[in-house]
Amino acid sequence: MVQILDGKKLSKKILEKIAENVKEAAFSIKLASIYNEKNPGSKMYVGMKVRRAASVGIDSEEFKIDDTWNTDQVLRLIDKLNHDDSVSGILVQSPLGQHIDESAVFNAISPIKDVDGLAAYNQGLLFENAEEKHVVSATPAGVMALLKAYDYSFTGKNALVIGRSVLFGRPMSILLTNADMTVTLAHSKTPTDQLQQFAQTADLIVVAVGKANWFQLDHLKATATVIDVGANKLDGQTVGDVVFQKTAAQVSWITPVPGGVGPMTIATLIQHTYELAKFQHRGE
Structure with missing residues (x-):
């Protein structure tokens, strides 16, 4: 008889542990999400991630774009978030739109805020199987x-x-x-x-x-x-x-x-957000 790999059950345990860690943390944690508000799937997925983040005590901020945005505008937003010390992780929910160069957008995210591990830097470390800590998608x-x-x-x-x-x-x-x-x-x-x-x-x-x-x-x-x-x-x-x-x-x-x-993806994303915040505040 086939056995079920229960991601829902495991993700609940992961989130419970993250909630304990966040409660004990001496620093604030925030996830910034960028998505095209005209895409119902993106809106739904970001909403799920925001709710899970809130459930463990992690703050969120949403940045909604639409089809009038171009790549340069998104890159300027990424740069602003890279330099915002209150932001622990940056999530770009694909697709942003056919008119936006998503590769350029992903690669503009600071490696220490690349919560989904999609920038070329983190992908390269994965390819190398590097010992250096890096985020995996x-x-x-x-x-x-x-x-x-x-x-x-x-x-x-x-x-x-x-x-x-x-x-x-x-x-x-x-x-x-x-x-x-x-x-x-x-x-x-x-x-x-x-x-x-x-x-x-x-x-x-x-x-x-x-x-x-x-x-x-x-x-x-x-x-x-x-x-x-x-x-x-x-x-x-x-x-x-x-x-x-x-x-x-x-x-x-x-x-x-x-x-x-699905539940494992969200739990892992929330875990990455916590770990990046911890890395950014090391020594404090």
Whole structure:
């Protein structure tokens, strides 16, 4: 019988510990969020993060942009927040809009305020597997925390990551490589027959293509673990990228949607905010 990787339960424990740390901290903590207020998804996700931050005693400030903003205006806002000592972490909720260079925006965030680890500096340290402390993008970091909480053994196993985005797929593949797995990075354009070949030998399958019920392959390993990163609306319900019942019947471990990766992403982001604030106030 398949076992559930319960991100909701674990995230609650993480947030409870952060709340204790924040209460004992001798410094203030604030998360600044930038998002396009015309995007309902961004508005919803930022709202969830703000509420979780408040639940552990972390302040938040929202900076709403719209389609009239250009890249230079956002960069000036980032610069202002970089120099604001009251701001511990800066979150940019993608997408900001087709007219804005998001790469330039992410890379403008100070590394010590890059709460989602998406600037090239932090990505480079991840690529190096550097000993120097650095922030890893919240969703892949949350996936790793969830697997480790269930004592997942990484070394020597095969992983298939489906999704090549800079926000998730690529950093996820590097994290698993750094954990001594042999990793195949595929995507939505990978031919189905090739995906099938990769999937049937994979010990760990991570799916992040952003398409409802997209993954429904057969002949998976009975001992495999499947991580569903998707969060899609379908007929008024939130569903993942993975056809849950079909996939769960084949494998040993699986994440649900909702209640799997999503809560871990938010908890990890809040944890990063606290840790960055602690780093910024070291010695005080």
